[in-house]
Amino acid sequence: MRILIVEDDPTLADGLTRSLQQSGYAVDCAVNGEQASSMLRDGVYDLAILDLGLPRLDGIEVLRRLRQQGGRTPVLILTARDAVESRVQGLDMGADDYMIKPFSLIELEARIRALIRRGQLGSNIPLSCGRLTFDPSARRAYIENRALELSAREIGVLEVLMLRQGKVVNKEQIMEALCNWDEDLGDNAIEVYIHRLRKKLECSGVRIRTLRGLGYLLEAHHGE
Amino acid sequence: MANDSRSLRRQLLLWLLALLVPLLLAGAVGSYLLANHFSNLAYDRSLFRAALALADQVEVLQGRVVVDLPQKALDLLEYDKDDWIYYRITDPQGITVAGETGLALPSHPPKPGGHVYYDTQLAGKSVRAVAFALPLEGTSARGQALVQVAETRAKRDLLAEEIILAMMLPQLLIVLLAGALVHFGVSRGLAPLERLRQAFAQRSHRDLSAVPCEGAPREVLPLLHAMNDLMQRLRESIAQQQRFIADASHQMRTPLAGLQTQAEMALRENDPARIQHALERIRASTVRLSHLVSQLLALARVEPSSGKEIHWQTIDLVPLARSVCMDHVADALAKQIDLGFEATLPKIEVQGDPLMLREMLANLIDNALRYTPARGKVTVTVLQDNDQAMLAVEDTGSGIPPEERTRIFERFHRLADSPGDGCGLGLAIVREIVLAHQGEITVEHGKEGRGTRMTIRLSLPAAAG
Incomplete structure (x- = not known):
């Protein structure tokens, strides 16, 4: 995994580089917008972490050029501008996520993992969470190496939750994922699938949490 | 203030003039009428006496009215220092026997033995006339002869003018005096405001204490109270702001001091466990500080004074x-x-x-x-x-x-x-x-x-x- 950090503040750039290297990523650093723009052109990065207030070329402009040239590198914006307009502008320009400075490294790393996962969506790389593995190409789930008996719809629900693990998935999103299949699905139907999945995922080190009124969330859990 | 159209002084004077000028005009008209009346009263009698004297000279000879006026008498009659005097004597048939034929007859002829005063024009001049109806009973003629005497108005007008002047001058003086009094009174009344102005001009911008109300006119008191009220609110708002700044600086300095202490300690430390502990503390302080800074910024953004x-x-x-x-x-x-x-x-x-x-x-x-x-x-x-x-x-x-x-x-x-x-x-x-x-x-x-x-x-x- 290769990550490009575009940040002009040396202390922050240094901290980010070291910690991401520690987590096993290959990291390059650009200190201004023009440099970043040319480094991104070749599409060798799996992710770019982009500061907005950059010398020479503004971060928004870097992003705009990247997307204009058809670059699909996932971009996470880091900004000290907390006016929400600029966040929205960044997302409209094709950023995949944003964080406001100051931020916690733990959260940044979680988001990086999620973005990289999303980048691999089409690539059919197996997804894992706790002791659970999901193979998108075979559409099968395993606990350690034991295959789970799941219906097609249960697989569909599990796939959405796995792709967005650690994030809330609402019922509409689950329904959308299942809509290839068929007829109407009621709210209750989804609750039933979730209930069944929970039973089958016992002892997998993974649990599905219900967030009242918001949706479901898949997370690894330890102990208990 | 005096140049302002909303000046109190000017407004008061305008109101006063609006009241006094019509009064003065009415007074002038009244004086004119009165003066005319009195001057007529004074001179009409002598005019009538002249008419009577003239009537004495009227005789009736064989049924015809004749007047025998010696030149001396005529001179005496017509002589006057200021005015021209005219006369006319008309017999019962309306034929002018003597005098000025152009002298107009009164619109209402007098009763026999009676007389009327009237105003008319003669040779383009305004004249005052008396007409006396002289009865001819006991003579060979019948009816009555009309004896008219008229004089120009020079001495009457002179008298009227004197009367008008005597009446109008004091009135004019009263108006002028009232204007002067208003001017002076307003200046005196506004003096406390002027003192207030000076007091405010000399005040320091930090001085938000109440303005003393003693000696201020009652009309100005509400204004003073409102001002003192505003001062009070300003004082409170400034005190609140100062408390906020004091609190904010305390809230920011404390985690900063913690950060600095922990960082310095970690640099001096060799034991990895202690360094780890210091780093944990540093992170906690940083989190608190970031939260504080973003909350302060959020507050500044949503406050009414942010102007957003x-x-x-x-x-x-x-x-x-x-x-x-x-x-x-x-x-x-x-x-x-x-x-x-x-x-x-x-x-x-x-x-x-x-x-x-x-x-x-x-x-x-x-x-x-x-x-x-x-x-x-x-x-x-x-x-x-x-x-x-x-x-x-x-x-x-x-x-x-x-x-x-x-x-x-x-x-x-x-x-x-x-x-x-x-x-x-x-x-x-x-x-x-x-x-x-x-x-x-x-x-x-x-x-x-x-x-x-x-x-x-x-x-x-x-x-x-």
Whole structure:
């Protein structure tokens, strides 16, 4: 995994580089917008972490050029501008996520993992969470190496939750994922699938949490 | 002030003149009429005497009226220092026997033996005339002869002028005197204001003490009271601001001092465990400081003095509140708090600024998560009640004592022994946003008497206008 950090503040750039290297990523650093723009052109990065207030070329402009040239590198914006307009502008320009400075490294790393996962969506790389593995190409789930008996719809629900693990998935999103299949699905139907999945995922080190009124969330859990 | 059209002095003078000038004019007309009357009264009698003297000279000879006027008598009659005198004697048949034929007859002839005074014109001059009807009984003629004497008005006019002058001069003097008095009185009356002006001009901009009211005229007192009231509010607002700055600097310096101490200590330390501990402390201080800075900025943004205008628009509260809840799921999970969302209708619209409303709800949820112990519950509800939309955040925390429920909205006010690491600005931000939206916020116990329920009421679009 290769990550490009575009940040002009040396202390922050240094901290980010070291910690991401520690987590096993290959990291390059650009200190201004023009440099970043040319480094991104070749599409060798799996992710770019982009500061907005950059010398020479503004971060928004870097992003705009990247997307204009058809670059699909996932971009996470880091900004000290907390006016929400600029966040929205960044997302409209094709950023995949944003964080406001100051931020916690733990959260940044979680988001990086999620973005990289999303980048691999089409690539059919197996997804894992706790002791659970999901193979998108075979559409099968395993606990350690034991295959789970799941219906097609249960697989569909599990796939959405796995792709967005650690994030809330609402019922509409689950329904959308299942809509290839068929007829109407009621709210209750989804609750039933979730209930069944929970039973089958016992002892997998993974649990599905219900967030009242918001949706479901898949997370690894330890102990208990 | 004197050059201003709204000058008190000028206004008073104008009103006074508006009153006195018509009076003066009426007085002038009256004086003129009176003067004429009295001067006529004085000179008419001598005119009549002349007419009688002339009548004495009228004789009747063989039924014909004749007048025998020696030149001397004529001279005497016609002689006057100031005026021209004319006469005319007409017999009963209306034939002029002697004198000026151009002298007009009176419009109402006098009764026999009687006389009338009248004004007429003669040779282009205005004259005063008397006509005396001389009875001819006891003579060979019948009827009456008419004896007219007229004189120009020179001495009458002179007398009238004197009378008018004598009457008008004092009136004019009174008007002038009144004007002068008003001018002087206003200046004197405004003197206290002038003293006030000087007092204010000499004041330091830091001096917000009340202006003394002694010696001020009663009319100025309300103004003074209003000013002192404003001063009082300014003093309070400045004191509040100073308290805020003092609090803010205390709140910022404390974690900064902690940071510095821990960093210096870590640099000196060799034991990895202790370095680790120092780093943990540094991180905790940094988190607190970042939270404080972003809260201070948020507060500055939503304060009325920020000069930012509200971008009013119609917003559906349901997706807005849901999305803010989503933003807090990670925090809730980390604290093992069951965060839930409920909406009683699929769509509840209000009039407001979406960014501010998000900020407001985020602070309420953040607060609830901060002060609710692990395994507690936080529920966000959007509901509609008659003509209001309500946004409620309820938690199962330790609750807020009733006596604290208004103070919690003050800046940097934190409940005594409250857990958590809030900076005491969240609810101040919430209050500013609620005020900007003309909404209301209430604090009460949660269901079953536990925890806290904060409810914000906002107008629906139709009612908000």
